Amino acid sequence: MNKGVKYTGIPSEEELLASPGIPSPERMEKGPVAFIECVQDIPCNPCEEACPFGAITVGQPITNLPVLHGDKCTGCGLCIAQCPGLAIFKVHLHYTKTSSLVEFPYEYCPLPDKGDRVPCGDRNGDYVTQGQVMSVKNAKVHDGTAVIGVEVPKAYCLEVRTICRKEYRRHG
Amino acid sequence: MRVAKHPILGDDKRERDACIVVDGNKVSAITGEPIAAALLAAGIRKFRVTPRFGNARGLFCGIGRCTDCVMTVDGQPNVRTCVTPVKDGMIVETQRGLGKWADEP
Amino acid sequence: MKTTLVAVIGAGPAGLAAAVEVARAGGQVTIIDENAKPGGQLFKQIHKFFGSREHMAGVRGFHIGEQLLAEIKKLNVEVLLDSPVYALFPDKTVGYIHHKKEVCLHAEKIIIASGASENALAFPGSTLPGVMGAGAAQTLINVNRVLPGKKILMIGSGNVGLIVSYQLMQAGADVLALIEAAPQIGGYGVHAAKIRRAGVPIHVSHTVKRVIGDDQVESVEIVELDSQWQPVASSEKILAVDTVCIAVGLTPLTELAWLMGCEFAYVPSLGGHVPKHDLNMETTVPGVFIAGDISGVEEASTAMEEGRLAGTACAEALGLFDREKARELKTIIWERMNALRTGPFGEGRRKAKDQLIGLSMGGHA
Numbered sequence: 001m002n003k004g005v006k007y008t009g010i011p012s013e014e015e016l017l018a019s020p021g022i023p024s025p026e027r028m029e030k031g032p033v034a035f036i037e038c039v040q041d042i043p044c045n046p047c048e049e050a051c052p053f054g055a056i057t058v059g060q061p062i063t064n065l066p067v068l069h070g071d072k073c074t075g076c077g078l079c080i081a082q083c084p085g086l087a088i089f090k091v092h093l094h095y096t097k098t099s100s101l102v103e104f105p106y107e108y109c110p111l112p113d114k115g116d117r118v119p120c121g122d123r124n125g126d127y128v129t130q131g132q133v134m135s136v137k138n139a140k141v142h143d144g145t146a147v148i149g150v151e152v153p154k155a156y157c158l159e160v161r162t163i164c165r166k167e168y169r170r171h172g
Numbered sequence: 173m174r175v176a177k178h179p180i181l182g183d184d185k186r187e188r189d190a191c192i193v194v195d196g197n198k199v200s201a202i203t204g205e206p207i208a209a210a211l212l213a214a215g216i217r218k219f220r221v222t223p224r225f226g227n228a229r230g231l232f233c234g235i236g237r238c239t240d241c242v243m244t245v246d247g248q249p250n251v252r253t254c255v256t257p258v259k260d261g262m263i264v265e266t267q268r269g270l271g272k273w274a275d276e277p
Numbered sequence: 278m279k280t281t282l283v284a285v286i287g288a289g290p291a292g293l294a295a296a297v298e299v300a301r302a303g304g305q306v307t308i309i310d311e312n313a314k315p316g317g318q319l320f321k322q323i324h325k326f327f328g329s330r331e332h333m334a335g336v337r338g339f340h341i342g343e344q345l346l347a348e349i350k351k352l353n354v355e356v357l358l359d360s361p362v363y364a365l366f367p368d369k370t371v372g373y374i375h376h377k378k379e380v381c382l383h384a385e386k387i388i389i390a391s392g393a394s395e396n397a398l399a400f401p402g403s404t405l406p407g408v409m410g411a412g413a414a415q416t417l418i419n420v421n422r423v424l425p426g427k428k429i430l431m432i433g434s435g436n437v438g439l440i441v442s443y444q445l446m447q448a449g450a451d452v453l454a455l456i457e458a459a460p461q462i463g464g465y466g467v468h469a470a471k472i473r474r475a476g477v478p479i480h481v482s483h484t485v486k487r488v489i490g491d492d493q494v495e496s497v498e499i500v501e502l503d504s505q506w507q508p509v510a511s512s513e514k515i516l517a518v519d520t521v522c523i524a525v526g527l528t529p530l531t532e533l534a535w536l537m538g539c540e541f542a543y544v545p546s547l548g549g550h551v552p553k554h555d556l557n558m559e560t561t562v563p564g565v566f567i568a569g570d571i572s573g574v575e576e577a578s579t580a581m582e583e584g585r586l587a588g589t590a591c592a593e594a595l596g597l598f599d600r601e602k603a604r605e606l607k608t609i610i611w612e613r614m615n616a617l618r619t620g621p622f623g624e625g626r627r628k629a630k631d632q633l634i635g636l637s638m639g640g641h642a
Contacts, residue, residue: 005462005469006461006466007461007481008462008469008473008479009462009469009473010469010473011470039466040621041620042327042620042622042623043327043328043332043617043619043620044328044334045328045329046329046330046334049330061616061619061620062619063623082335084324084327084334084335085465085471086467086470086471087467108446108447109177111179121474122474123470123473123474124473124476125473125474125476125477143180143325143337143340144179144180144337145325161474162475164476165446165476166476169451173423173449174422174424175418175422175423175448175449178447179447180337181323181419184422205421206421209421209422212417212423212424213423217407217493218406219406227405228493229406230405230407230493231406231409231413231417232397232408232410232413233394233395233410233412233413234409234410234412234413234416234417235312235412235416236311236312238397240404254413255312255313
């Protein structure tokens with residue numbers, strides 16, 4: 001049982017559910033959407049300015065948890081690379097009939113190539129499933145924070161948040 | 173081991189343009205990098221042994237404050253290798269205890 | 278003897294920020310640092326900073342450092358490197374060593390921004406090569422581009438331990454575990470989440486029992502702690518690491534303030550003995566200011582704000598700003614600083630700072 005981010009380093013189910021940065025299941029049905037997995041009050045608000053559609057608000061004081069306005073979020077993913085805590089992801093639930101697309105920030109080398117099959121990991125760093133890399137964005141303006149999009153079976157879209165490091169280093 | 177590629181810092185483009193001699197063995201290095209960095213890159217971590225019990229010591233603070241990393245360099249003992257830059261041809265020796273000056277009997 | 282208007286001791290984020298403010302106001306300022314390069318710890322911070330736009334959120338620490346240095350250059354601030362300050366005299370003369378010679382520099386005002394140093398931890402085997410401060414590992418990987426080892430144990434879950442673990446993996450090492458003696462993680466959840474995502478286990482209520490090895494670290498034994506912080510019998514685990522990094526806090530480097538006769542207060546949450554200072558960052562010795570970790574261990578963002586405050590206050594004291602202008606500038610800086618000292622992580626530091634300021638202004642502990 002995960003007592004919470006303060007004890008394990010991983011936000012618990014309860015913490016995520018209580019966070020205003022997580023979209024509703026209804027919103028997820030509609031199209032790609034940001035997942036802001038920020039559950040602690042720390043003074044930080046670049047996400048607010050990162051969104052060109054006003055879909056993220058923090059306000060004052062800047063320790064407020066970011067609020068995701070699902071109706072305004074277009075799933076563009078611009079916010080992902082701009083969170084200093086690397087806590088923003090994107091999930092496109094119905095990418096295809098059977099698969100979802102998960103985008104996550106990644107600051108390691110080597111970067112995978114588009115088309116690569118990679119071992120995908122969850123918040124625990126454990127292997128979850130194989131995924132296909134659909135996009136690797138490494139814009140200069142994002143200063144080294146690459147954003148990788150992997151296609152995974154739908155069932156894993158709420159778990160996959162990274163490339164599984166131990167598996168990737170073994171084979172990759 | 174050197175960090176040749178890095179996701180934020182990019183590729184290390186520096187040339188190993190210097191050669192230092194460590195306990196008689198040639199070690200390639202980069203002019204200007206701390207001696208300790210060249211040693212660690214070559215897998216050398218034991219820099220000295222303590223005077224009384226001969227215990228191995230190496231780098232600890234890395235910024236020139238603790239003096240755990242001292243070695244004898246070009247005949248001079250107690251040189252803080254973490255803040256002393258490499259020069260081509262430097263002679264570096266594992267220091268035994270308090271070390272000896274080159275001209276000491 | 279050499280003279281200057283304001284002597285800033287320490288070219289880290291606090292010192293650089295202070296010097297910029299004095300120079301902008303038109304004052305002559307000299308920065309003195311013992312290192313070969315300026316920037317203090319700032320250039321080792323390759324992660325993106327937090328805060329808001331005005332705090333340079335989203336910018337990597339070393340880029341912020343580059344910007345500060347560019348301003349210093351533009352303002353023609355004198356920076357003396359390889360110059361450890363060994364003395365401060367009552368008339369505000371600064372004694373430093375350069376190229377094995379003593380030099381004296383007289384100043385009207387002094388800003389001490391000497392930072393803090395890493396705490397050590399003693400345990401059997403802690404002196405072996407391969408056991409080092411987390412800051413040492415950070416310097417090696419981010420400045421010198423050399424790995425301290427390949428398999429690391431990190432001790433300490435404050436932001437330093439969490440961030441350096443991440444950076445060690447970025448440099449290509451494996452962090453086998455991070456242990457924390459307390460029952461909870463000390464640093465930001467987002468920093469912890471990054472390393473958990475990379476498969477690094479975080480064991481709270483664990484400490485190091487001993488390091489095993491003859492001439493260097495060969496493995497380490499960790500042990501669980503109970504609610505009374507006592508080792509739990511038979512809970513020992515051996516980890517096959519070659520490096521142990523210690524991130525158990527920092528202590529302000531306050532020798533120069535002691536030398537100067539500044540009054541101190543003991544504030545554990547700020548790192549121990551810290552010089553008292555007022556709202557202007559002035560110590561109990563008139564004309565001697567402090568800024569950054571020497572005044573309480575926080576972070577680079579607050580260090581820069583404190584530096585700006587000290588620099589502005591110095592400029593005001595020298596008559597380079599009128600009272601109104603100074604008050605205006607200081608208010609803006611305080612607002613920016615207070616925004617950083619909020620929330621569950623910042624509140625405690627804010628209270629500690631309020632206490633320190635209260636004591637300096639004649640209050641009682």
